[in-house]
Amino acid sequence: MTNIRTYTNEREKESEETERQERAEEQEHCPECGGRLVSDAEHAETVCADCGLVVEEDEIDRGPEWRAFDAAEKDEKSRVGAPTTNMMHDQGLSTNIGWQDKDAYGKALSSRQRQKMQRLRTWNERFRTRDSKERNLKQALGEIDRMASALGLPENVRETASVIYRRALEEDLLPGRSIEGVATASLYAAARQAGTPRSLDEISAVSRVDKMELTRTYRYVIRELGLEVQPADPESYVPRFVSDLDLSDETERMARELLDSARKEGVHSGKSPVGLAAAGVYAAALLTNEKVTQNEVSEVASISEVTIRNRYKELLEASDTAAPA
């Protein structure tokens, strides 16, 4: 077994460093209990500090290859090249082939050579335009990442969002639409597909595009890519509202129950899932004697109090007919 010495160049190390810092600064939250996530490099896992849920396992270790005993060794033994991320682009490394059919000495090329160079130019151009798309992609992915961490969405949602974005890019859905808009729409779709939906309001709060453009591009992307996104399940909003309002697990369970029986009664159809969820949480808090005002609920759910009132009446009725006490 031979130890192969590898050297990373300065620039790569730098970007690797800043990237890792950025990663560390992200506030991640556990999808189950909303607790803080802690990464455990030893076991290659990311776990929730509160409930111990393993959010991600078998991670790639981006650390140095061997143990290092002093600073110089540490530099030498860093991994080969920069870690592969979806965020990389070519850093101006693309090739340019001159248009003049001259060789390095300035002499004209043979016709055979000219043809060869022409073919090379064609291909090189193809790759370069691909690169420009990559740059565009990088920007979009950065944007997705920023919004996702602002919304506390887990890694897999970002992953899905970037896949959706890539597809949109491949299908030439971009012309006429802003990168921002499509990126935001991708994230919105991804969040819903992953069962951790964020409302349009929440998304547009962290995005640079307004709600109208977002809904328009979202619809467009969904239609063109043939994505199937079911209407969001009200229950998927419950845990977040509950934790935002500091309510008990009991209340959360109750809220789910209410929403469940409401679904059986067919109250759901046509109503906004967010409103239903908010009403469910409010009603549940009432039933478990925990104090929350309609106003507070309407704040965290960004829904009007009136809607909460209307929904929670319906909810209670439905639960009465479903399970008469």
Add this chain to the structure above:
DNA sequence: ATGGTTTTTACTGCGTC
């Protein structure tokens, strides 16, 4: 563009702390 549905806005009255 249109009409039907849902949500929001704004306002009012009631009870409690």
Add this chain to the structure above:
DNA sequence: GACGCGGTAAAAACCAT
């Protein structure tokens, strides 16, 4: 008297056609 709650009417937003 401020606050939480419930109700209503009209306006606005949304969605399918």
